[in-house]
Amino acid sequence: MNVAAVLAQAPVASANVGAGETVLFWVLAPVLVIASLGLLFVRKAVHAALLLAMVMIGLAVIYAAQEAPFLFAAQIVVYTGAVMMLFLFVLMLVGVDAADSLTETIRNQRKISFVAGVGILVLLVGLVLQLSRNGQGFPAAAGLEAANGGPGGNPAGVARIIFGDFVLAFELTGALLITAALGAIMMTHRERLVPRTTQRMLAERRVREGTHVPPLPPPGVFARHNAVDTPALLPDGTASELSVSRVLRARGQDVPASERGGDVAVIEADLTGRTSRRVTGTQAPEDVAVDGTLAPVEQTAGEDER
């Protein structure tokens, strides 16, 4: 009798989740889990944000499969559209390369956290499995065919509940959103304590201080590189730190001093070789082709020196 009841129930339970949905689940679930694990392990916050956006889009697809088309749209618009946009915006604002410090302020925090995470996982999954084992498999789903079948479909059904049972909560949500927006404006607003320095004030200060009256030297006038990360060469052969953007130096993206030294030697060798050839008047045209990067700028500089 019992077996017959189970057999009668089983097709109903599997009919709820169609073959297409099963395939969708088994394709999406590993992607979601791997992407969210990436959130835990990637070094850069931007990568974490993109992985989280992926998780959210995957969840939206799952909502669509779970007879929730309204939440599918809301998930895409609210989460991947608004929330992740805001995350990326703030990431760009505070600096993309804000690195994670790897020092543990609390001893063994990482190990304890992983143990706690496994504990939560065992608790939640165990609960679900317990629920499915208690009876004869997981209880059959009622399905939303009836609820979604009304006029207007799923969105209208959701709206009927929001503006029916949950109308007070809905109004409070409006108040919450207004308060949150005002709070964000309040917290990011900065009162100006000193008057704004104008361009004229900056120019006057520069003349008064007298250290750097003309504009700063431009970068990349090395003969072999013209990228902005290469500092300009001063007349005595040293590199001018002022010529490289402060931001590049702070990020450590400028060309280090060791590489610069090699360049100077190579250029000097080039210059001496070239002048000696010019003196003997045997400058082969293919040499110019090989040293194509040695622009006319470098030649005039060589002539000025000598």
Add this chain to the structure above:
Amino acid sequence: MTLANYLVLSGILFSIGAVTVLVRRNAIVVFMGIELMLNATNLAFVTFARQSGDLSGQVIAFFVMVVAAAEVVVGLAIIVAIFRTRRSVSVDDANLLKY
């Protein structure tokens, strides 16, 4: 496959989000962990709605989304305010109340 699969997936995502909150030091990534946990609970709500044949679960998930949006706005504003004064987004650097 039954709806239990969705609940297990939700549990896995929730625990990964919780560990992210506990382990990562970058305040923005910690926030992303919270978002992941909220999304996992939403998945559970949607699954329960289907399980019981009642759209209330989807409505609750919708409210979770709205509250999460408000929370993100305020939280990120706090992070920006802290970044302006301390030039850092590491949760270890916001320790003025400790001393």
